Amino acid sequence: MSTAAMTRYLQQITRHLELLHQEEQAAVAEAARVMAEHIKQDRIVYAYGPGGHSNLGPQEIFFRAGGLMHISAILDEGTLLSGGALRSMAVERTPGYARIVLDDYGLKQGDLLLIINAYGINSATIDAALEARARGVKTIGVTSVRHALATPAGHPARHPSKQNLHDLVDIVLDTKIEVGDAVVEIDGLDQRVAAMSTFANAYLLNSLTAETIELLVKDGIRPPIWMSGNASGGDEANARFIERFKGRIKKL
Numbered sequence: 001m002s003t004a005a006m007t008r009y010l011q012q013i014t015r016h017l018e019l020l021h022q023e024e025q026a027a028v029a030e031a032a033r034v035m036a037e038h039i040k041q042d043r044i045v046y047a048y049g050p051g052g053h054s055n056l057g058p059q060e061i062f063f064r065a066g067g068l069m070h071i072s073a074i075l076d077e078g079t080l081l082s083g084g085a086l087r088s089m090a091v092e093r094t095p096g097y098a099r100i101v102l103d104d105y106g107l108k109q110g111d112l113l114l115i116i117n118a119y120g121i122n123s124a125t126i127d128a129a130l131e132a133r134a135r136g137v138k139t140i141g142v143t144s145v146r147h148a149l150a151t152p153a154g155h156p157a158r159h160p161s162k163q164n165l166h167d168l169v170d171i172v173l174d175t176k177i178e179v180g181d182a183v184v185e186i187d188g189l190d191q192r193v194a195a196m197s198t199f200a201n202a203y204l205l206n207s208l209t210a211e212t213i214e215l216l217v218k219d220g221i222r223p224p225i226w227m228s229g230n231a232s233g234g235d236e237a238n239a240r241f242i243e244r245f246k247g248r249i250k251k252l
Helices: 004-023 025-040 053-061 085-092 097-105 123-135 145-150 197-218 234-245
Strands: 045-048 071-074 112-116 138-143 171-174 182-184 193-195
Touching: 004 025, 004 182, 004 193, 004 197, 025 045, 025 112, 025 138, 025 171, 025 197, 045 053, 045 097, 053 071, 053 112, 053 197, 071 097, 085 123, 097 123, 112 123, 112 197, 123 138, 138 145, 138 197, 145 171
Parallel strands: 045 071, 045 112, 112 138, 138 171
Antiparallel strands: 182 193
16 A cells, blocks of 8 residues: 555645744744733633634634643634534534624623634634634734635635734734645645644644643642543542532533
């Protein structure tokens, strides 16, 4: 069995993650400082990925072994693919929808919201950023600046305002995803295959988590961190903190 496409994909992933490591360290460090200060106050950090596969971003850092217990993933059924892929795309393009979601999770002034969307142009994403700003919620965007800039103003996926997520958030973690997302070329096929955005999101988000935890530890604070329930002692370790977060984290 040939692994040529598999090898090319690995090479593309490796190069892309190296690029993010080289160019996004300062942004990740800035975002980590903001998150660390927030967690020092024992405040919840919300993560919202308004779009089909962008929902994987919040899930990557929520209830995750080695992850911060202070993370609350906004997992709204409207844009989750489990509710139907075409339905998800229609909902993410619906102006005003994100306001309902933020209301449902009770975001208010002084909160911190990660907005994770590969392309940073759809209505749910832009409305989340605009609504957060109106409420006095600080925002960190995880998105591709180049993809947004390369998307025509008249594209049907765009928010009616034609704005981009990276222009509306306080801090941008740029995933640098190219237009179309897929990266592997196959001879005889005019369309690339194998997407990159999930790798980029996961790398930046887990790096942000690790940097935040390191800052807290350096300040003498040991934040509650999820341990795998499949590891010996995991359930017992997690149980020490469950009551502290029940009721505060909607999907716990």
